[in-house]
Amino acid sequence: MNYKAYFLIFKNNLYISLSYRWNIISGILLMILQIMVSLFVWLTIFDTTSNVKNYTVTDMISYFLLSALVGVTFSSSHIFRLTRMVRTGQLNMVLIRPYSFLLDSFSNFIGSKMIEFGTTILLAVTLYSVGLTTWHGISLLELLLLLTNFTLLFIFGSFLGSLSFWLIQMWPLKSLYNSMMAIFGGALYPLDLLPDKWAQLITLTPFPLFGYVNIRLLQGELHYNETLYYLILSVIWLIIFSIGYKILWVKGLKKYEGVNA
Amino acid sequence: MRRFIPIFLLFARNSLSQMLIYRITSSFIIIFGSLFVAAEVISIVIYYQFTDSIAGWGFYDFLALLATFQLISSLYQFLFVGSHEVLMDNIVEGKLDYDLIRPIDSQIICSIKQLDYSSLINCLIPIVLLIYCWPNLDISFSLLNMIIYLTFVLLGVFFYFLLNQFFVTLAFWIERPHKLAGVPEYILEFSSRPMKVYPRVIQMIFGIIFPIITVVNLPVEFLKGEANMKVILWIIVSLIVFFIIVRLQWKLGVKRYASTN
Numbered sequence: 001m002n003y004k005a006y007f008l009i010f011k012n013n014l015y016i017s018l019s020y021r022w023n024i025i026s027g028i029l030l031m032i033l034q035i036m037v038s039l040f041v042w043l044t045i046f047d048t049t050s051n052v053k054n055y056t057v058t059d060m061i062s063y064f065l066l067s068a069l070v071g072v073t074f075s076s077s078h079i080f081r082l083t084r085m086v087r088t089g090q091l092n093m094v095l096i097r098p099y100s101f102l103l104d105s106f107s108n109f110i111g112s113k114m115i116e117f118g119t120t121i122l123l124a125v126t127l128y129s130v131g132l133t134t135w136h137g138i139s140l141l142e143l144l145l146l147l148t149n150f151t152l153l154f155i156f157g158s159f160l161g162s163l164s165f166w167l168i169q170m171w172p173l174k175s176l177y178n179s180m181m182a183i184f185g186g187a188l189y190p191l192d193l194l195p196d197k198w199a200q201l202i203t204l205t206p207f208p209l210f211g212y213v214n215i216r217l218l219q220g221e222l223h224y225n226e227t228l229y230y231l232i233l234s235v236i237w238l239i240i241f242s243i244g245y246k247i248l249w250v251k252g253l254k255k256y257e258g259v260n261a
Numbered sequence: 262m263r264r265f266i267p268i269f270l271l272f273a274r275n276s277l278s279q280m281l282i283y284r285i286t287s288s289f290i291i292i293f294g295s296l297f298v299a300a301e302v303i304s305i306v307i308y309y310q311f312t313d314s315i316a317g318w319g320f321y322d323f324l325a326l327l328a329t330f331q332l333i334s335s336l337y338q339f340l341f342v343g344s345h346e347v348l349m350d351n352i353v354e355g356k357l358d359y360d361l362i363r364p365i366d367s368q369i370i371c372s373i374k375q376l377d378y379s380s381l382i383n384c385l386i387p388i389v390l391l392i393y394c395w396p397n398l399d400i401s402f403s404l405l406n407m408i409i410y411l412t413f414v415l416l417g418v419f420f421y422f423l424l425n426q427f428f429v430t431l432a433f434w435i436e437r438p439h440k441l442a443g444v445p446e447y448i449l450e451f452s453s454r455p456m457k458v459y460p461r462v463i464q465m466i467f468g469i470i471f472p473i474i475t476v477v478n479l480p481v482e483f484l485k486g487e488a489n490m491k492v493i494l495w496i497i498v499s500l501i502v503f504f505i506i507v508r509l510q511w512k513l514g515v516k517r518y519a520s521t522n
Binding site for chain 1: 283285286289290293294296297299300301303304307308310311312313314315316436439440441443444447448450451453454457458459460463
C-alpha cells in the first residue's frame with residue numbers, strides 16, 4: 001500500500017491548520033473558558049472548606065487546568081467531517097479514489113491535531129514553570145496509554161460520524177459527546193468524588209479515557225496497575241468501536257445517495 | 262409584522278413535518294439534551310456534599326438557576342438553532358440569494374426558517390426542575406409571578422439569539438468561522454453559575470458591560486426576592502443597544518456578500 005498519499009494529506013492539513021491559526025487559538029481559549037466555569041465554583045467551595053475528599057485547592061486548580069489542556073487535544077471536531085461530505089455529496093469524490101477513507105480521515109485528524117497538540121505542550125510547560133501544576137515525568141507505559149487513548153478518540157469519532165448516513169442533523173451528537181464527557185469524562189468534577197461503586201462503573205466506559213484518566217496520569221496520580229488496567233480497557237474499546245465503525249460504514253454506503261454532488 | 266405570522270406558521274408546519282420524518286434525529290436531541298441536564302444536576306449534588314452555600318446561593322437556588330439556564334438554551338434551540346446552523350454555511354458558500362431577494366426582511370427570514378421541536382420537548386426537564394425548586398424559594402407560586410419569571414426568561418432568549426446572530430453574521434467577513442459559532446454557547450455557560458463565584462473582572466465584563474450572566478441570573482434573583490430595578494433597566498438598555506448593533510452588522514454584511522450562483 002502506498003502511504004505517500006496519506007502523508008500528503010497529513011501535511012496538507014497541517015498547513016491548513018497553520019493558515020487558520022485563529023481557529024486553533026480560539027479553540028484553546030474556549031476550552032479554557034469552559035473549564036474556568038467549573039473551577040471558579042470549586043474555588044468558592046474551598047472558601048468554606050479546606051479539603052474535598054483527597055483534593056486540596058492546589059490539586060483542584062491543577063486538575064481543571066490540565067483538564068482544559070487535555071480537552072483541547074481530545075476534542076470532538078473530527079466527528080463532523082463525514083457529515084459535511086455526506087450532506088454535500090462530496091463523499092462521491094472520495095469513494096472513487098483507490099484508498100482507504102479511514103486512513104484518509106486519520107491523516108486529516110493527525111494533521112489538524114498537530115498544531116493544537118504543540119500549543120497544548122507549550123501551555124503545559126508554561127503552567128509547570130509558573131508552578132500552577134507540577135511535572136511528575138511520564139513512563140513508556142503511560143505514554144503508550146496516552147497514544148492509545150488518542151487513537152481511541154479518533155475511532156470513536158469515526159464511529160459516531162458514520163451515523164451521518166442516517167441522521168439529518170448531526171449537531172445533537174456534539175451534545176452527546178459533551179454531556180458524556182461532563183457525566184463520565186471528569187469535565188465537571190473529578191470522578192473520584194462520586195460514590196465508589198458509581199466511579200467504578202463509570203470508569204468502564206470509554207469517556208474517562210478521553211479526560212479523567214489522562215488528567216490523573218499527567219498529575220502523576222496513576223499507579224502502575226491502574227495504568228495497565230486503563231491501557232487494556234482502551235484497547236478493548238478500540239476493537240469494539242473499530243468493528244462498530246466497519247459495520248456502520250458498510251451499511252451506510254448502501255444507504256448513501258450522493259445527493260447535491 | 263402581520264405578514265410574518267403566516268410565514269412563520271408555514272415554517273413551523275414544515276419543521277414539524279421534518280421532525281416527524283426524521284424521528285431518530287429528534288429522539289437523539291431529546292435524549293442527549295436530557296443527559297446534559299443530568300450531568301449538571303449531578304455536579305450540583307456533588308458541590309453541595311461539601312458546602313451548604315456557594316456565594317450565598319443554596320442548593321435549591323442553584324438548581325433553579327440550572328433550570329432557568331436550560332430553559333433559555335432550549336427555547337433558543339427550538340426557535341433559532343436550526344436556522345443559524347444553515348445560515349453560516351449559506352453565507353460562506355454564497356447561497357443566500359433566494360433569501361435576499363424575497364420581499365421580506367432577510368435577517369428575520371434567515372433566522373426563523375427551521376424550528377427544532379425536539380428542543381421544545383427538552384424544555385419539559387427544566388420546567389420539572391423549576392416546579393421541584395419553587396416551593397423552596399422566596400417568591401410564591403402565583404400566575405403573576407410566573408408571567409414575570411417567563412418575561413425575564415424570554416429576555417434571556419432574545420439576548421442569546423442576538424449573541425448567536427452576531428457570531429453567525431461574522432461569516433460575511435471571516436472565511437472559516439465555524440469555530441466562532443461555538444463561542445456563544447461557551448459564553449452562555451458562564452451564566453449557568455451565580456455571578457458572585459467569578460472574579461471581579463469577569464463580573465464586570467459579563468455582568469455589566471456585556472450582561473449575559475445578569476440576564477440569566479435575573480429570573481432566579483426574582484424568585485429569590487432579590488431582583489433589582491436598576492439591573493432590569495440596564496438589561497433592557499443593553500438589549501436595545503445590542504439589537505441595533507446586530508442589525509447594522511447584518512446590513513453591512515449583506516453589502517459584502519458574494520453569491521456563487
